[in-house]
Amino acid sequence: MNTPLHTNPDHVHSHFGFALADSTVLAETKVIISNPEDTQVVQLDIDPERRLKDGRKVSVVAQQMNAPLHRKEATILYGEEFGFVQYTVNLRPESTFTLAPIEGIDQSIQLHWANFAEGEYELRISLHIKTPRIAEGPLEPEQHAMVKYAQVVTVAICLFPADAVQRSTEPEAVWTRENHVFDSYGSGGFILADLPRMAKRVEALIGPGNHNLIEQIAEGDLSDTLLDEGLMAMAWGLSPWCYSIYSAPDEASGLKLSVDKLGDEPLTIGLYRLNAESKQLSIVPVNELANWPACAEKAWPVINVAGEGETLRMDLYVQICESVNGLHENPLPSFVLTRSEGRPEAIVPLIDVVVVD
Known part of the structure; x- marks a missing residue:
């Protein structure tokens, strides 16, 4: 599996994603950052606490942005946050990103981000789970298994310049529960x-x-x-x-x-x-x-x-x-x-x- 990169119409945010039937296979996955001239690579856990082992359907969304998505908005888009980690990384124009290993998938997944300005960036990874609204009310015992089957996990990966937060205060969340x-x-x-x-x-x-x-x-x-x-x-x-x-x-x-x-x-x-x-x-x-x-x-x-x-x-x-x-x-x-x-x-x-x- 090697899903091609999609770029949205304003050519600012690069979006990449794929989905799998079981989040368990991503529990050991790392973001691997490499540079052609370096023999060493940087390996960063996407799920340090291995919370993805409690298997659900899972969607992975990776975004290269000028500023991070507000965490409250991420909760609206993807569901309740149940895991979060953020890394500071140094990149060069030729740096590459790969997701590996993924259990049961032989090849690594390439994130086709490219042409970085050399410098310091933040890599934010959050785990979310969305649950159908029907589960907000009382459930019969047999419905609990159905709700678990319906839940969807999202692994949201966001790369942005390290100075993005310093350049401006984080904007207020605009997405709400009614969106x-x-x-x-x-x-x-x-x-x-x-x-x-x-x-x-x-x-x-x-x-x-x-x-x-x-x-x-x-x-x-x-x-x-x-x-x-x-x-x-x-x-x-x-x-x-x-x-x-x-x-x-x-x-x-x-x-x-x-x-x-x-x-x-x-x-x-x-x-x-x-x-x-x-x-x-x-x-x-x-x-x-x-x-x-x-x-x-x-x-x-x-x-x-x-x-x-x-x-x-x-x-x-x-x-x-x-x-x-x-x-x-x-x-x-x-x-x-x-x-x-x-x-x-x-x-x-x-x-x-x-x-x-």
């Missing part, structure tokens, strides 16, 4: 809705009282109206799985999300109209719509949709955890929401999306 939701969704999928506006419109269209909105939406007229008026977006029909839903707080902050590491290209793209006044959308599992309006009164996870405009784009990326340790490969699917100016002429809903065969 990333990781949760489990059944085969029905989910809707994104401005629930107060949607509830008023539904009552005006089909009257007060209890309704099964799954049936109403499936018939077409109600869904056409709600979609046309920008009160609802949907992923109607999904592989039952855990999904991340990201929505950056602004364009600059969006560059911190290694989109190209979530998957090479979007698996599919949805395009929706969004009410100009809507700034926050509730994420409601489709099966809950059978009990309307009771489901509209529940406290659902919300996602902010910053910016202006009436266009909402939903890109679905799928990163594959490669098979190791006898474990089958697994998908890591992520929806990335982007709001933009204008109003789309056509609505392109996501329907019957398959990420697991």
Whole structure:
């Protein structure tokens, strides 16, 4: 395995990444820094306390940045921090970075960072674990094993100039809990809705009282109206799985999300109209719509949709955890929401999306 480097559009931050089905194989892995003229190499543990031995699906993201990612923002993007180490290293323009050894993988992994200004840098490595929101409530005994299977570990490696922190105070965290939701969704999928506006419109269209909105939406007229008026977006029909839903707080902050590491290209793209006044959308599992309006009164996870405009784009990326340790490969699917100016002429809903065969 030798995943090529991806560079994001502003050509400032170099992003590199891959994913494996079992974090255990990375517990002994080191970042190896070498220079062509030196016989000695620098070897730095990515997990000095061997916490990766408690195996989970794992994604590795390596970023070369002008300044480090705020630790609170890393927690929002990748989940709770459970390991942290930082090294000071001296680099030359020809320095190279390698990850090795990785149990079960013969070749080393090259981080194609290059053209360093000679000097002192900081190499920050943090371990994170994201857990589906469903686990924040009470769980049945049999659900604990399911939650562990759903959890995803991220090894976040960040290289930045040593004087970056001295040059300026660390900026405040911009990413918040309302910019990333990781949760489990059944085969029905989910809707994104401005629930107060949607509830008023539904009552005006089909009257007060209890309704099964799954049936109403499936018939077409109600869904056409709600979609046309920008009160609802949907992923109607999904592989039952855990999904991340990201929505950056602004364009600059969006560059911190290694989109190209979530998957090479979007698996599919949805395009929706969004009410100009809507700034926050509730994420409601489709099966809950059978009990309307009771489901509209529940406290659902919300996602902010910053910016202006009436266009909402939903890109679905799928990163594959490669098979190791006898474990089958697994998908890591992520929806990335982007709001933009204008109003789309056509609505392109996501329907019957398959990420697991």
